[in-house]
Amino acid sequence: METWTINKLLNWVTQYLKDRGIESPRLSAELLLSSVLGLKRIELYTHHDMQIAKPDLDKLHVLVKRAANNEPIAYLVGKTEFYSMEMEVSQDCLIPRPETELLAQRAIEFLRMRDGIQHVCDLCTGCGCIAVAVAKNFPQARIIATDISDQALAIAARNIERHNLQERIKLLSGDLFDPIIPQLDTGKFDLIVCNPPYVSAVEYDKLDKNVKDYEPRLALFAGEDGLDIYKRIIEKVDMFLKPDAALMLEIGYAQGQAVHKLLELSGVFTEIKIEKDFHNNDRIVSAVKIKS
Ligand SMILES: C[S@@+](CC[C@H](N)C(=O)[O-])C[C@H]1O[C@@H](n2cnc3c(N)ncnc32)[C@H](O)[C@@H]1O
Known part of the structure; x- marks a missing residue:
């Protein structure tokens, strides 16, 4: 079975979103992946060769498909930043x-x-x-x-x-x-x-x-x-x-x-x-x- 590291996934998701015309594809990929893994964005880079378990891959897959359909990333991850503070958001x-x-x-x-x-x-x-x-x-x-x-x-x-x-x-x-x-x-x-x-x-x-x-x-x-x-x-x-x-x-x-x-x-x-x-x-x- 193919193994997916954080780095490989980030690159794949970025390209997938970019090909579908989604704005800021790299940032979107980082936000989705960090939400699924419960990591800070910076930790995606400090743990770049960590392997992703199947349940997390499945969760990410669902979110990436929704993002490709123009659903805002902030709604998908349930939060955004305002004035350097985290704010919960939903639809x-x-x-x-x-x-x-x-x-x-x-x-x-x-x-x-x-x-x-x-x-x-x-x-x-x-x-x-x-x-x-x-x-x-x-x-x-x-x-x-x-x-x-x-x-x-x-x-x-x-x-x-x-x-x-x-x-x-x-x-x-x-x-x-x-x-x-x-x-x-x-x-x-x-x-x-x-x-x-x-x-x-x-x-x-x-x-x-x-x-x-x-x-x-x-x-x-x-x-x-x-x-x-x-x-x-x-x-x-x-x-x-x-x-x-x-x-x-x-x-x-x-x-x-x-x-x-x-x-x-x-x-x-x-x-x-x-x-x-x-x-x-x-x-x-x-x-x-x-x-x-
Ligand atoms: C443009 S949003 C602004 C939300 C937030 N203040 C912000 O800056 O992100 C407008 C808000 O006004 C609320 N709203 C719409 N009509 C309203 C009314 N007649 N009285 C009070 N709130 C209303 C909506 O529910 C919505 O939350």
Whole structure:
């Protein structure tokens, strides 16, 4: 019978995925193999001549076939990295994107400029990645994170526990601000951060197969022009913000001007800024509430 070492398998899986047009085939092969073997990626190289047992070969075979069919690697291995932290994910939540790390970073920077305990709201928390990154990097944050999907919230709860942040992040289930009763829960917030669904109808139809076929529509689609959730947040946000508090939103690459306009028209904000991501696309809109 043919023997398979880690090194030989890595090369074979990489080529198999590459031939089927899968992005980052080497990284994907490493992630799948390390998941099946319970090894860190680096250990695949320090144990490169280790022989793989038949049951592990069978498990890998199933995963590689699913990956070749465009199923996201993060769902296959049940986790991904966000802000250098491991996050559990499943098909019940969006896979956090590297672009969203910029939103988390700006949130942390804003909070670090302020004194004392800071009350933060993470709307549309999904797997909880933004709330967890903020809480881990800013110990004075007290966070309320909400989502309309109870399945996503179950994953967020496990991520919060995994990073030992149960004392500082409270999860609430419901539509945007609905589950938050301002005076009862925290008073008002110093920062509201949100990466909402923002894909328009036309864009949704054109999404890559690995997104459209596997990630929750609820996490992506936001009406005809993709602006539904921004409109609903901006309509209500005033009563949840302290006078000098900030709102930070992730946006789609073509939505900067539209979201800027919505914020301007609300009459609630000053210092409205659009920031680009590392692909030079508009990605974050931030604004500060006018002191009244
Ligand atoms: C784009 S995902 C973002 C998830 C996570 N914050 C991230 O950055 O990876 C949007 C999330 O919004 C949630 N969502 C959709 N509509 C909502 C609503 N009306 N109220 C609250 N959450 C909603 C979805 O369930 C999904 O988890």
